[in-house]
Amino acid sequence: VTNPPYLGKGFCDQLKSYILAHYPNSKSDTMATFMERGLELCVANGKMSMINMQSWMFLSSYEALRTNLLENYNIDSLLHLGPHAFDEIGGEVVQCATFSIAKHKPSENGGIYYRLVDGGNSEEKEKTFLKREKGCIDVRQDNFEKIPGSPIGYWVSEKIFARFAGNLALSAVAKPCVGLQTADNARFLRLWTEVSQNRIGYGFDNTEDAIASMKKWFPHNKGGGFRRWYGNQDYVLNWENDGEEVRNFKGAVIRNPAYYYKSAVSWSVICSTKLNFRYYPIGFVPNMCGMCCYTQDFELNIYILGLANSKVSDVMFNIMNPTLNLSNGVFGRLPYINLSQDNINEVVKQNIAISKEDWDVHETSWDFQQNEIISLIGESDEDIKHLASLQTTCSSSATPLQQDCNTFALPLQSLCTNVNVLLSDLVDKYHTKWTAMFMKLHANEEALNRQFIDIYGLQDELTPDVPLDEITILQKGEIDLKDGEIVWNEAVIIKQLISYLVGCFMGRYSVDRPGLIIASQHQDLTNLGLKVEGIDNGTEGRLLIDDDGIVPILEGEYFSDDMTVRIEGAIKTLFGEANFQQNLKYLEQTLGKSLRDYLFKDFYADHIDGKMYQKRPIYWLFDSGKKNGFKCLVYMHRYQPDLLA
Numbered sequence: 001v002t003n004p005p006y007l008g009k010g011f012c013d014q015l016k017s018y019i020l021a022h023y024p025n026s027k028s029d030t031m032a033t034f035m036e037r038g039l040e041l042c043v044a045n046g047k048m049s050m051i052n053m054q055s056w057m058f059l060s061s062y063e064a065l066r067t068n069l070l071e072n073y074n075i076d077s078l079l080h081l082g083p084h085a086f087d088e089i090g091g092e093v094v095q096c097a098t099f100s101i102a103k104h105k106p107s108e109n110g111g112i113y114y115r116l117v118d119g120g121n122s123e124e125k126e127k128t129f130l131k132r133e134k135g136c137i138d139v140r141q142d143n144f145e146k147i148p149g150s151p152i153g154y155w156v157s158e159k160i161f162a163r164f165a166g167n168l169a170l171s172a173v174a175k176p177c178v179g180l181q182t183a184d185n186a187r188f189l190r191l192w193t194e195v196s197q198n199r200i201g202y203g204f205d206n207t208e209d210a211i212a213s214m215k216k217w218f219p220h221n222k223g224g225g226f227r228r229w230y231g232n233q234d235y236v237l238n239w240e241n242d243g244e245e246v247r248n249f250k251g252a253v254i255r256n257p258a259y260y261y262k263s264a265v266s267w268s269v270i271c272s273t274k275l276n277f278r279y280y281p282i283g284f285v286p287n288m289c290g291m292c293c294y295t296q297d298f299e300l301n302i303y304i305l306g307l308a309n310s311k312v313s314d315v316m317f318n319i320m321n322p323t324l325n326l327s328n329g330v331f332g333r334l335p336y337i338n339l340s341q342d343n344i345n346e347v348v349k350q351n352i353a354i355s356k357e358d359w360d361v362h363e364t365s366w367d368f369q370q371n372e373i374i375s376l377i378g379e380s381d382e383d384i385k386h387l388a389s390l391q392t393t394c395s396s397s398a399t400p401l402q403q404d405c406n407t408f409a410l411p412l413q414s415l416c417t418n419v420n421v422l423l424s425d426l427v428d429k430y431h432t433k434w435t436a437m438f439m440k441l442h443a444n445e446e447a448l449n450r451q452f453i454d455i456y457g458l459q460d461e462l463t464p465d466v467p468l469d470e471i472t473i474l475q476k477g478e479i480d481l482k483d484g485e486i487v488w489n490e491a492v493i494i495k496q497l498i499s500y501l502v503g504c505f506m507g508r509y510s511v512d513r514p515g516l517i518i519a520s521q522h523q524d525l526t527n528l529g530l531k532v533e534g535i536d537n538g539t540e541g542r543l544l545i546d547d548d549g550i551v552p553i554l555e556g557e558y559f560s561d562d563m564t565v566r567i568e569g570a571i572k573t574l575f576g577e578a579n580f581q582q583n584l585k586y587l588e589q590t591l592g593k594s595l596r597d598y599l600f601k602d603f604y605a606d607h608i609d610g611k612m613y614q615k616r617p618i619y620w621l622f623d624s625g626k627k628n629g630f631k632c633l634v635y636m637h638r639y640q641p642d643l644l645a
Contacts, residue, residue, distance in 0.1 A: 004034035025064040051098040057152040082117025113154035148333035171332030179286030183251030196520035221290035223268030229355035264292035277308040306348040310452040358473035369514035371500035384433040420576030506635040507545040549638030
């Protein structure tokens with residue numbers, strides 16, 4: 001009976017050589033080596049008991065160890081404790097199991113297992129065990145070998161065992177891959193907002209064209225947080241001349257370059273919550289943290305995405321590897337059944353379209369066109385509700401290389417016109433539209449679950465229900481979920497509008513033209529086709545671009561062109577002078593302070609927040625000091641060497 005020593009890294013050469021020579025099946029960690037050694041020391045029919053990390057039960061690095069155990073020994077009993085078995089150790093990393101293994105061939109009666117992974121502390125786990133709850137009795141070990149990798153899936157039903165045993169693995173029709181390692185992300189990676197847009201190569205589908213473009217930065221799939229269907233497109237990679245600098249950098253590892261720039265189903269290798277999968281269009285170079293699955297059939301890619309995001313896959317991945325990591329190998333072992341592909345794919349495409357729309361209405365997307373409040377001017381409630389029921393279409397005859405993110409784009413609303421409208425009414429329209437989109441996505445995810453549960457014959461095992469907190473749009477703080485209801489945070493919506501208006505005056509955006517305007521160094525202001533202060537270029541505009549991208553934000557009205565005055569003017573221009581006072585009052589009530597106070601005290605903190613520019617601002621704050629005398633914002637893409645001269 002023992003608690004073995006744990007050593008997965010830092011072996012001295014002598015110990016490493018000894019374990020490799022005598023215990024190759026358990027070479028990954030001494031805790032597993034001591035399992036083998038303990039069984040060696042047992043007499044015939046003797047027993048070895050220990051508490052250990054659960055990793056030996058599931059990880060591919062211990063597959064040979066499990067195979068030997070399952071063929072030559074009998075697991076008499078096992079308490080699967082999971083995380084929080086020791087109150088002194090927080091988090092999800094330390095996950096344990098305690099067990100007794102007998103030194104004889106597997107018995108017909110199998111073993112007794114208790115699944116105690118859900119208890120939040122040792123006391124809860126103990127109470128569950130003493131009540132004899134969550135027990136699995138007479139579990140035969142030979143069933144485990146029906147699952148690829150032979151994980152100790154003691155809780156798995158006969159139906160799920162049958163799905164593993166009787167179907168192709170996903171790797172038979174698709175190629176799950178690992179991406180590259182730069183060895184120095186700080187050197188080779190940037191948020192896309194940090195670099196000049198004219199140096200970024202978007203939308204390339206092959207290496208030759210990417211090289212010929214002479215671009216330096218290319219979209220980089222780095223995984224990211226919990227988000228399904230579409231998104232987490234934040235980073236660009238220095239891949240100039242087919243990654244010449246990265247390839248020559250010591251420690252960098254280039255993997256699977258034949259698949260670079262191709263569309264993929266992708267997921268984050270480390271998932272701190274539930275597994276989640278996304279569609280990535282053409283043009284991305286994958287990182288090792290952004291695992292990818294490729295096929296030559298675009299429609300098959302879409303089907304795999306729907307399957308991966310279903311409860312069926314969640315259960316099966318959890319059987320094969322219930323850890324924080326999902327490797328490409330485990331993904332490829334998913335049992336694959338393809339039925340009703342056309343019906344399923346239409347729903348998946350809707351989900352991608354809704355998620356893409358949500359991603360792109362935020363200015364942190366490189367496909368951002370205009371602020372959502374502005375786009376809703378002139379839209380009726382009926383038009384807005386209709387958006388959530390749009391059916392996206394995609395030509396099945398197109399090759400994967402011809403597919404891009406525009407396949408899933410919902411229509412851009414017409415640019416705003418100068419009308420009298422209440423800002424509060426526009427926020428209500430925002431609520432109407434995005435509540436409908438949110439609930440449509442929720443209904444679609446449950447519909448997909450229902451279809452895949454039927455396809456895999458698991459109606460007695462699973463329900464299609466999806467909790468609202470697993471719907472991964474509106475993740476920028478716009479909503480909270482309370483008692484199953486959406487609660488809107490209107491201040492977040494108003495702050496996003498203010499940020500957009502700041503961008504319009506800086507020249508990053510324009511209410512008269514969608515998308516990015518000035519986003520590269522040294523752009524010619526005379527050829528923008530938009531009105532810039534102090535430049536007679538024969539054009540007009542409703543919100544004039546500042547002549548140098550430097551705008552004061554002041555505690556009092558000392559300048560006629562500070563940011564507060566400008567935004568007040570924008571409210572008059574865009575929403576109508578007749579409603580100006582009412583709109584300003586609503587805006588300030590929503591913020592909980594005056595517009596001037598918000599810009600002077602809070603705007604910059606929101607600008608660098610993790611939900612916006614992640615401490616890498618595009619507008620730099622110049623501050624005269626602690627007494628709050630003078631502050632101004634400087635747009636980084638309009639910075640000139642003589643700015644501080």
